[in-house]
Amino acid sequence: MTSAVYHIPVMLAQCTEGLAIDPNGIYVDVTFGGGGHSKEILKHLDKGHLYGFDQDEDALANAPQDDRFTFVQANFRDIKRYLRLYGIKQVDGILADLGISSHQIDEPGRGFSTRFSGNLDMRMNQSAEISAKEVLNTYDEGKLHKIFGIFGEVKNAKTLAQSIVAERAQKPFETTEGFTAFLKKFAPRGKDFKYYAQVFQALRIEVNDEMGALEEMLLSALELLKPKGRLVVMSYHSLEDRLVKNLIAKGKFQGEVEKDFYGNLIRPLEPITRGAIVPDEEEIAANPRARSAKLRVAKKLGK
Numbered sequence: 001m002t003s004a005v006y007h008i009p010v011m012l013a014q015c016t017e018g019l020a021i022d023p024n025g026i027y028v029d030v031t032f033g034g035g036g037h038s039k040e041i042l043k044h045l046d047k048g049h050l051y052g053f054d055q056d057e058d059a060l061a062n063a064p065q066d067d068r069f070t071f072v073q074a075n076f077r078d079i080k081r082y083l084r085l086y087g088i089k090q091v092d093g094i095l096a097d098l099g100i101s102s103h104q105i106d107e108p109g110r111g112f113s114t115r116f117s118g119n120l121d122m123r124m125n126q127s128a129e130i131s132a133k134e135v136l137n138t139y140d141e142g143k144l145h146k147i148f149g150i151f152g153e154v155k156n157a158k159t160l161a162q163s164i165v166a167e168r169a170q171k172p173f174e175t176t177e178g179f180t181a182f183l184k185k186f187a188p189r190g191k192d193f194k195y196y197a198q199v200f201q202a203l204r205i206e207v208n209d210e211m212g213a214l215e216e217m218l219l220s221a222l223e224l225l226k227p228k229g230r231l232v233v234m235s236y237h238s239l240e241d242r243l244v245k246n247l248i249a250k251g252k253f254q255g256e257v258e259k260d261f262y263g264n265l266i267r268p269l270e271p272i273t274r275g276a277i278v279p280d281e282e283e284i285a286a287n288p289r290a291r292s293a294k295l296r297v298a299k300k301l302g303k
Helices: 012-019 036-043 057-062 076-085 102-106 132-138 141-150 157-170 176-186 192-207 210-224 238-250 281-286
Strands: 026-029 049-053 069-072 091-097 225-235 269-271 294-300
Touching (some): 012 036, 012 091, 012 294, 026 036, 049 076, 076 091, 076 210, 091 210, 132 141, 132 192, 141 157, 157 176, 176 192, 210 225, 210 238, 225 238, 238 269, 238 294
Parallel strands (some): 026 049, 049 069, 091 225
């Protein structure tokens, strides 16, 4: 298995530049995946060390055999706990590419894509208990409505939730192909695939508790980063980007930024880039899955 097949890293140069790598520093790639970003970081390290996190056991096959690299099979929400097991209390930089890997999308059995027929799974951690099948067949109408409305921004979320509950009483949902066929009558005309993508995104976020995990990882990053350490996060939908943007700008996920007596902003991070960095047209043409990516870079404040 090669990283080129597994996943094409998005904005590779921009991510590496954002980390401002110290050759002797400690870095963490919390979304190792195909290892594309990690292998590029390793090129810039001398006596430094890189820790790569990924909860998907398939990613282990991509781990480089390098004394400067340690693979950690764990959800990035537990980054602080696992790093402490290795005696690491502070790091120089943290990279997070929040997109689902091409390998996961293109593997029919994983159930992430509407293009294939497979089990309604969507678990990034294959040992996790809850799959998309359990969500669709056991969640009550209110919870389904909330998931599709918030995580998928589906406009007819209430109608969809009601119909799912009625349909499963006759026959449980089993496959991505069957569920996509069911969704067809609810999709706006001419926007079928966008609608399917919104619904599948909502299910995937719920199955993997992606928003909860992201919040925990980002708060841990604030503690782990050394002063002047870099946080580099690439998101692919507005829910993720909003969390990252707010944390960098305000030091928290919600509410207004706090100021001291003199009117200075009280926040642990300082943005390095003005707004989000996006891929250029050339990269999007070569890798269409990069088109929705937004990259934000920040520096930890303090002496």
